[in-house]
Amino acid sequence: MHWQLTEDDQDLFERTIAPLLPERIFDAHAHLYRHAHYGPGGPPPLFAATPAEVGLGRFTQDISWLHGQGRTVGGLFFGLAFTGDRASNNAFVAAETLTGRDHGLAALPQLVVAPDDDPDQVRERVRQGGFVGLKPYHTMATTDGPTWQAPLEAYFPEALARVAHEEGLTVTVHLVRDRALADPLNQAAVRRYCERYPAMRMILAHAGRGFNPWHTIEGVSALAGLANLWFDTSAVTEAGGFEAIVDTFGHERLLYGSDFPVSHLRGRCVAIGSSFHWLYADGPTVVERHGAVRPVLVGLESLRALTLACRRLRLTDAQIEDLFYGNAAQLFSLGR
Ligand SMILES: [Zn+2]
Known part of the structure; x- marks a missing residue:
């Protein structure tokens, strides 16, 4: 059921997604791991x-189930066993990304950090x-x-934001609290960190955790003007949050990400x-009331929502290429 490609998946990909996809895709949010990293209990169900x-x-x-063949040219990768080993x-992520060239990828690693990690x-x-x-x-x-x-400071303390600033690092942040981007505490924390640490580049994952798009629609304008803030599209299956981000920040700040392996659930x-x-x-x-319910992969739902946002925003082909590659290429100084 999970982690397999069905005819429904392929049909939705060909009909809705493939016509929009540019030639090059950089995946700005993907996890690499082994089950063993979770320890004896194994990964969560x-x-x-x-x-x-x-x-x-x-x-x-x-x-390739999400991108088709030959389009994926790079990615930003990090671990998943946050509370495991x-x-x-x-170490696995660092070693794997070193082999990127063998897979035809510009593979960039991010380090999973805990709030009590020593900054040095x-x-x-x-x-x-x-x-x-x-x-x-x-x-x-x-x-x-x-x-x-x-609050953000409880999982990303200021001392680590300072390291990110001094080393010129990106930081992929998954906001929490009930209303995510619409939460005043979150807004204040993101703004304070971004203003105080301008060489840190913050990427708000999941469109600012806009799983409920209204939180992003309502909250994103509170962050307008921040020069070092980006958003990724990962695992968001509704279009409204993407639209609000592009409306407020321009299309240059939205990065496509799959959230692999969540994408394959x-x-x-x-x-x-x-x-x-x-x-x-x-x-x-999933209750079948009006005929069979036939869910597709999360990653395909997310791409479909992104195609809808692109259409409603009337993005040009060049702007769509930026969402999937150009914006990340700029952020990470890759070839254009
Ligand atoms: Zn993720």
């Missing part, structure tokens, strides 16, 4: 269906491993309550009230 080793070989092979997962050791690790950026994550937050309510996210809910093909929430 959602990722149990993923291959036991997800390296660049696997990525190159299976990302992070050190081994980081992070700096050393970044330099040694050739990491271009950092990847904090809320599940490692130092907070008393549930981590999905954590089957289902989609829906906005419900001021919340959101992930529907998976094997979950209890």
Whole structure:
């Protein structure tokens, strides 16, 4: 069910997505890992269906389900076993991305960091491993309550933002709290970090965690004017957040990302009230009322939403090429 390509997937790809895709795609949000990095308990149930080793070989092979053949030319890669054996997962990502050329990829690694990591050791690790950026994550937050309510500082402390500034790193941030980008605490934290650390380049993952697009629609203007802020499209299955970002920041700040391997799960996210809910093909929430429900891969849903945003925004071919490659090429100084 997850991690397989069905006729429905292929049909949706050919009909809706392929006509829009440019020749070159840089995937600005993809995870590499081994199940073993999660420790004896293995990965969480959602990722149990993923291959036991997800390296660049696997990525190159299976990302073609979303991109077709021959288009994927690079990516920004980081670990996934945030609360498992992070050190081994980081080492795996560094080693895999070194083999990028063998796969025809400009493969750039980001280092997964915990809030209590020593800033000087992070700096050393970044330099040694050739990491271009950092990847904090809320599940490692130092907070008393549930981590999905954590303020940014609890999982990405200021000392690490300073390292990112001094080393010129990108930082892929998955905001949390109920209303994500519409949350005043999040807005204030992002603005403060970006203004105080201008050489840090912050990428807000999932369109500012716009799984409910209304949060991004409502909140994105509060960040207008920040020169070192980008957004990625990863795993967002509705168009409204993409549109709001392009309206506010211009198309240059939106980076395509697949969220591989989440992209290869089957289902989609829906906005419900001021919340959101992930529907998976094997979950209890897909109820067949009006004929068969036939979910496709999350990554295809996300690409379809992006094609809708591109159409509604009347983006030119050149602007669409920027979303998929040019913006990342600029950000990471790749060839144009
Ligand atoms: Zn992700």
